[in-house]
Amino acid sequence: MASLLYLKGMKEMIDKKWIGTTTEWISTKVTRKEVQEFCTVIGEENLLYQNITVAKEAGYADIPLPPTYPILFWQSIELPWLTDDFTMLQSDQSFSYEHTLIANKTYHCQIQLQKLRTQSNQQFIVHRLSIDDGDGLAATSDTTMVLRYQEE
Amino acid sequence: MDYVNEKIVIEITANLVKQYAAVSGDTNPIHLLKSVANQAGFPNPVAHGMLTMAIGAKVISPLLQDGWRLSYYKMRFSSPLFVNDVLTIETKLLSSASQEVILKIRGENQHWDTVVSGKIDLIIQN
Numbered sequence: 001m002a003s004l005l006y007l008k009g010m011k012e013m014i015d016k017k018w019i020g021t022t023t024e025w026i027s028t029k030v031t032r033k034e035v036q037e038f039c040t041v042i043g044e045e046n047l048l049y050q051n052i053t054v055a056k057e058a059g060y061a062d063i064p065l066p067p068t069y070p071i072l073f074w075q076s077i078e079l080p081w082l083t084d085d086f087t088m089l090q091s092d093q094s095f096s097y098e099h100t101l102i103a104n105k106t107y108h109c110q111i112q113l114q115k116l117r118t119q120s121n122q123q124f125i126v127h128r129l130s131i132d133d134g135d136g137l138a139a140t141s142d143t144t145m146v147l148r149y150q151e152e
Numbered sequence: 153m154d155y156v157n158e159k160i161v162i163e164i165t166a167n168l169v170k171q172y173a174a175v176s177g178d179t180n181p182i183h184l185l186k187s188v189a190n191q192a193g194f195p196n197p198v199a200h201g202m203l204t205m206a207i208g209a210k211v212i213s214p215l216l217q218d219g220w221r222l223s224y225y226k227m228r229f230s231s232p233l234f235v236n237d238v239l240t241i242e243t244k245l246l247s248s249a250s251q252e253v254i255l256k257i258r259g260e261n262q263h264w265d266t267v268v269s270g271k272i273d274l275i276i277q278n
Binding site for chain 2: 037038041042043044046047048049054058059064066067068071072075090091092093094095096097100
């Protein structure tokens, strides 16, 4: 469990009362340029992500978002149970898709604290990002993190 | 399944991590500064797990252009990947049917230590 994810966090353990709590919905729209910038960084050269004609020939209404792109939506969402700067370990990540997400479409997103388990000076936290395309749930993304606290 | 990019080998450079930090908004200094990584007990800055997962997804992009749609993609981050490490990602076909393909994905560093492992589930577009 060693990958780090920098988030807003708490110096004190998260209270289990937050389990099940969801954030406010936020709306977001990704541009084709943002997709292309992301793909340039990760070295994704498939024209599917660069060329609208190729994307449409492949059956998409617009340029598709790369599979892990939705993790960037976290940056726009405030989590009230995470209030101070903190570093967490990310242990697992998953994306489940009902529909492929595409550029230039508005999505509504929220995060729920789904599970919280405390073991000694560690907390294991599962968050679910839900992404709605206006017609229903298009995708979800589960992020499992480990928060380690210093012994006093 | 002839189109799967079965193997990806990439050096995790400081510049790559810096660029991913910029595009993702995850600018934790532990990803960017050797001094901060050293303080945390790491030999070099730690690459974002989500960078590794994003690179791993490249194995399926030819399929996503060929009628297949991603249904599920999961990854477990079992060991840290550091700047200057060489990441090798390989996939293996777990099962294949007319409407669904499941791949196993695994990433290792230059010391053959597993850094990530997971599963990719693809379905054919109706």
